[in-house]
Amino acid sequence: MxxxxxxxxxxxxxxxxxxxxxxxxxxxxxxxxxxxxxxxxxxxxxxxxxxxxxxxxxxxxxxxxxxxxxxxxxxxxxxxxxxxPGFKGWLWKTWLTNAAALWSASSSAANHLPDSLKPERFGPFLKMLAGLKGESGLRPAFIPTSFPNSYKGKKVLLFAGCTANYVQGRWLMAALRLLDGLGMEVIPGDFKCCGGSLKSAGFADQAASMQEHNINVWRSAGKPDVVTFCTSCRAALRAYPCNDKAEQEEWVAAQHPLSELVREIEFSISIDDSVRFGYHRPCHVGKADADGVLMRAALGSRLVVSGEEQCCGFGGVMHLAAPDICSQVNTQCWDSFGEADVIVTGCAACAARLASSAPEGKRAGHWLELIGEP
Incomplete structure (x- = not known):
């Protein structure tokens, strides 16, 4: 190649x-x-x-x-x-394959650990861990007032991803409320991690095992549509290999971003007009950016920065190996947001990275944090 x-x-x-x-x-x-x-x-x-x-x-x-x-x-x-792989690769693999046991406790600990006690080499990584939970979060700004009848009775699988499952339960609950309002039936599915970050880090065998498990969950459920709300997870899912070309096409066609469904919901807006929003377009979003379309429609003139082509500097395993360079990329990303007060995105990794690195007076999070209860 x-x-x-x-x-x-x-x-x-x-x-x-x-x-x-x-x-x-x-x-x-x-x-x-x-x-x-x-x-x-x-x-x-x-x-x-x-x-x-x-x-x-x-x-x-x-x-x-x-x-x-x-x-x-x-x-x-x-x-x-x-x-x-080296030590840093091993550490990254351990972190990803033990998400249920490590993520919540590690994020809480990182949130309360003074900067003076953080090892210089791993300080940026610990700061990013703190951003996983994003303790303060974003305040709800949109309240659903009317749901369409387009999806009533439709059965779907929900691929929430590791962040929502283990440290950001409010994302998961917001997504479930939206799907319930749409009248959709969420089929129970014991998905594992999407495997995308593991594959990128060089652990192809472990990633392949997760891929096969997740595809079997979909097959066992009768191959329904799969709803996601993390851009990076969806990109990893769409790249899964299947048994043959026909099934590959079925699998790819089954992947749907939650924001694509949410566009048909009517919302009331309860937020100060002075708050200026920015939208971060994740690297893995591809050509069709359903999250960006939703944010532009929902926020209107409140969205002052949209679709800037900047990487957040998350970097996966590179964040352990070269944190200083990742921080430089992240700083350039924040500089591109200009006067925006609140940054929203549709990627779990980007949300964690931006939330943990937000400058004074700025906030960042997943767009689901803006959705309040009906």
Whole structure:
């Protein structure tokens, strides 16, 4: 795959690392060319150098969306990470595969741990953990007043994702209230993690196991539609491999963002006109951004910043390996929001990252936090 790169440089204009650091050696083109040289055996690479190269990728996949040759640089990096996981990779895998046991307690502890006691190297990561719960959160601004009859009696599976299941129960409850108001029947489904971050971190086998489990949940339920409210989870789900092309198409067609359904609900707005909102468009949203469409329609003139092409700097396992660079990307993201007071997004990882890094007087969270009880 690395050999397909023609070094055209299209990826350079979309890579957040290059935009932030101006270091082309951190960009997709350099990684693809280096992987090619490694594949061909032209250069040796020490364990330390291989680990460093593997760590320097945010996994945003912006480069894959513009590559005319179909080169998957994040996939190449994931392969390197698989071969050279190191301690930080192990820590990230442990964190993701033990979400039920670790996330809530870790987030609460990080919220109450003084900055002076946070290890310098892992301080940014601990701060991000605190953002998982986002203790203050956002105040409800939209109250459902009228629901359409379009979906009454429709059976669906709800893929809530790890953040909603383990640390952000209010997102899950808000989503369930909306689906109930729409008259939809949520079928019980014992989904596991989407596996997206695990795959990006180089743990393909563990990710594949989760993928197979989740697809079997869908099959057992009769292959109904699957509703999601995390952009990154939905992107990972849509990329699952199935038994054959026909089932693959069924699976992809079954994925629906909650915001797509919510657009038909009528809301009353209860928020001060002076509050200015910004919308953060997640890296993994793809071409159709249902969350952005909903926010633009719901917030109207209150939305002063929308669709800025900035990565939040979450970075997955890179947040452990190169926290300073991730922080630079995050700062540039916040700078793009200008005078907005409240930032909303539709990605669990982005919401955690932005909530934990919000400057003085700013707040951030998932758009579901804006939905109040009828």
């Amino acid at each position: 690395s050999g397909n790169c023609i070094l055209c440089g299209k990826c350079l204009s979309v890579c957040p690392l290059i935009k932030t650091t101006n270091r082309e050696e951190l960009g997709p083109r350099a990684k693809a060319d280096l992987c090619r040289l490694l594949d061909e055996g032209h250069i040796p690479l020490s364990e330390k150098d291989a680990g460093e190269l593997a760590s320097m990728c945010l996994g945003c996949r912006r480069c894959t969306s513009v590559c005319s040759q179909g080169v998957d640089v994040p996939g190449l990096v994931a392969a390197l990470r698989s071969e050279h």
